[in-house]
Amino acid sequence: MQSSPPPPYRPTRSRSRRRAPKGKSKLLKVFIGFVAVFVLLLVAALIYLNTLISEDSLEAQLERAINSEVEIGDVDISLLGYPTRLTLSDVVLSPKEGDDPSSSVKIDTLELDVGLWELMKHHIDISKITIKRAEITSTYFEDGSTSLGEMFRSPKKDKKRRGSSGSSERDADEGGFNIFDQEEFVASLGGLVIEDSRVDITLEKTGLRIRCDDVHLELSSMRIDPNNLKDTNTAKVTLSSMVKLHSTKGWHYGDLDVSGDATARIFNPETGNTEPDVEGHIDLAESSWLNTRIPVITSAWQTLSILEKVGINVAKLPEKATFGRSEAVAAHYHLGKITVREPLSIWVGDWELAAMDGSWLQTETDQHEINAELLASVKSSENFLKVIRTVVKLVPEKVADLLVKDVEEKLFRDDRLLVKVRSTGDFSDPKIRPVEGVPDLFEEAKKAGTDALKNKAEDLLRGLLGGDDE
Structure with missing residues (x-):
C-alpha cells in the first residue's frame, strides 16, 4: 500500500507578548515599594x-x-x-x-x-x-x-x-x-x-x-x-x-x-x-431689657424726689427698663474693671438714665463710680415746665419770668428736664446724690414775693415823704 502523502504545511500563529522596557519595569517596582513603605511608615507614625x-x-x-x-x-x-x-x-x-x-x-x-x-x-x-x-x-x-x-x-x-x-x-x-x-x-x-x-x-x-x-x-x-x-x-x-x-x-x-x-x-x-x-x-x-429692681436704678429713681422742690411729682417706678440712645455698649475690660467708653442709657418710663463715658464698675469688688444723667422725655419735659409756670404765678409777672428762666437754665437742656447724679460705693448698695442742686421754687417764690411787697412798701413810703429829691 502506498502511504498517504503528508498534510500540507501550515504555519502556526503565535500570540505576540509586549514586554515593558526593563527601565520602566524597575521604576514601577520602586514606586510600588516606596508607596508600601510610606503606608507602613504612616501606619507606624x-x-x-x-x-x-x-x-x-x-x-x-x-x-x-x-x-x-x-x-x-x-x-x-x-x-x-x-x-x-x-x-x-x-x-x-x-x-x-x-x-x-x-x-x-x-x-x-x-x-x-x-x-x-x-x-x-x-x-x-x-x-x-x-x-x-x-x-x-x-x-x-x-x-x-x-x-x-x-x-x-x-x-x-x-x-x-x-x-x-x-x-x-x-x-x-x-x-x-x-x-x-x-x-x-x-x-x-x-x-x-x-x-x-x-x-x-x-x-x-x-x-x-x-x-x-x-x-x-x-x-x-x-x-x-x-x-x-x-x-x-x-x-x-x-x-x-x-x-x-x-x-x-x-x-x-x-x-x-x-x-x-x-x-x-x-x-x-x-x-x-x-x-x-x-x-x-x-x-x-x-x-434686651433690665429689671428696675437693680439697686442702682431704684436708688436713682428715688433721687428724683428732689424735683418736688419745683412742684414735680415723679410717677411710680415701672417694672422694666429698655435701652436708649445708641442701643449699644462701648466699653473697656481689664482686671475685672469695666469702663464705659460712650454714654450707656436705659429708658425707665418717660425718663432716660444715662451712664456717661468714664463711669466704671469693678466686677470683683462691687465698687463703682457712675456719673449719670436723668433726662425726661420731650413731652414730659413740656408738661413739667407747665407745672413750674403754674407754681410761679403766685408772684409778680416779672419775678415769675426770672424764676422760670433760672429753672430752665439749671434743670433743662435741649428742651428736656435734666438731673445730674453721681453714684459711688458698693454697686449692690449705691450712694447716689445730685451733682448740682435743684432750686427750691417755693422758697424762691416766697422770697420773690416778700421782696416785691418790700419794694412796694418802700415806694409807698417814698411817696408819703414827697418822693425822690431832684
Whole structure:
C-alpha cells in the first residue's frame, strides 16, 4: 500500500507578548515599594502618635501643667491631611480634691488643626481651633481672684491665700497660665471658633449671676511670641450671646441679646500672665431689657424726689427698663474693671438714665463710680415746665419770668428736664446724690414775693415823704 502523502504545511500563529522596557519595569517596582513603605511608615507614625497622644498621656500632661483634674473621653488624630487634625471629645476640667468646687470646664468637642513639623521645631502652628458645646462655670471672689484662675494655676506655685491682696495688688506670681514659662515656643493661631456654648459667672460680692447662653465667638488669626508680646498677642473678636442676669437671691435682673466686635490682648506684656484686655462695641437687640429692681436704678429713681422742690411729682417706678440712645455698649475690660467708653442709657418710663463715658464698675469688688444723667422725655419735659409756670404765678409777672428762666437754665437742656447724679460705693448698695442742686421754687417764690411787697412798701413810703429829691 502506498502511504498517504503528508498534510500540507501550515504555519502556526503565535500570540505576540509586549514586554515593558526593563527601565520602566524597575521604576514601577520602586514606586510600588516606596508607596508600601510610606503606608507602613504612616501606619507606624499613627500608632506611635496615638500611643504618645492618648487620653491617659494628655490627661497626665495637662494635670502637670495646671491645677485641675482632667478627663478626656477620646482622642483622635488624622495625619492624612495637612495640617494634622487632633480631636478631643468629652473633655472635663474640674478643681482638684479639696479646692473650691464653684468652677468647671466641659467641652463636647475640641478640634485643633496643627502643623506637626513646626511643632517639632518648637513652633506651635495652629491653623484653627474649634470648640463645640462648651460649658464654663466660674466665680469672682471678693478679693479679686477667680475659681477658674485657681484651676489654671501652675501646681508648682503656692496657692494664693484668699483675702491677702486685692486686684490692685496683683503680681506676676499670682498663678494661672504664664506665657513666659513657654518662652521657647512661638505660637501662630489661624483662628478660634467657639460654637453653641455656655458661660456661667457668679460675682460673689455683687450677688450677681451672669449666664451667657448660645455663645458664638470667633477670634481672628494671631501670633504669640513670648519674646515680643508687645507687638504680637492681639486679635479681633466677634461674638454673640443671650446674656441673662440673675441675683443670687433669685431675682431675674434682665436679658441682654448682644452681638458685636472687640479687640483683645491675651497676655500682659510685662508679666506674661493671662490677663485679657478687651476693647469692644457690643450692639443690643430690641428684645434686651433690665429689671428696675437693680439697686442702682431704684436708688436713682428715688433721687428724683428732689424735683418736688419745683412742684414735680415723679410717677411710680415701672417694672422694666429698655435701652436708649445708641442701643449699644462701648466699653473697656481689664482686671475685672469695666469702663464705659460712650454714654450707656436705659429708658425707665418717660425718663432716660444715662451712664456717661468714664463711669466704671469693678466686677470683683462691687465698687463703682457712675456719673449719670436723668433726662425726661420731650413731652414730659413740656408738661413739667407747665407745672413750674403754674407754681410761679403766685408772684409778680416779672419775678415769675426770672424764676422760670433760672429753672430752665439749671434743670433743662435741649428742651428736656435734666438731673445730674453721681453714684459711688458698693454697686449692690449705691450712694447716689445730685451733682448740682435743684432750686427750691417755693422758697424762691416766697422770697420773690416778700421782696416785691418790700419794694412796694418802700415806694409807698417814698411817696408819703414827697418822693425822690431832684
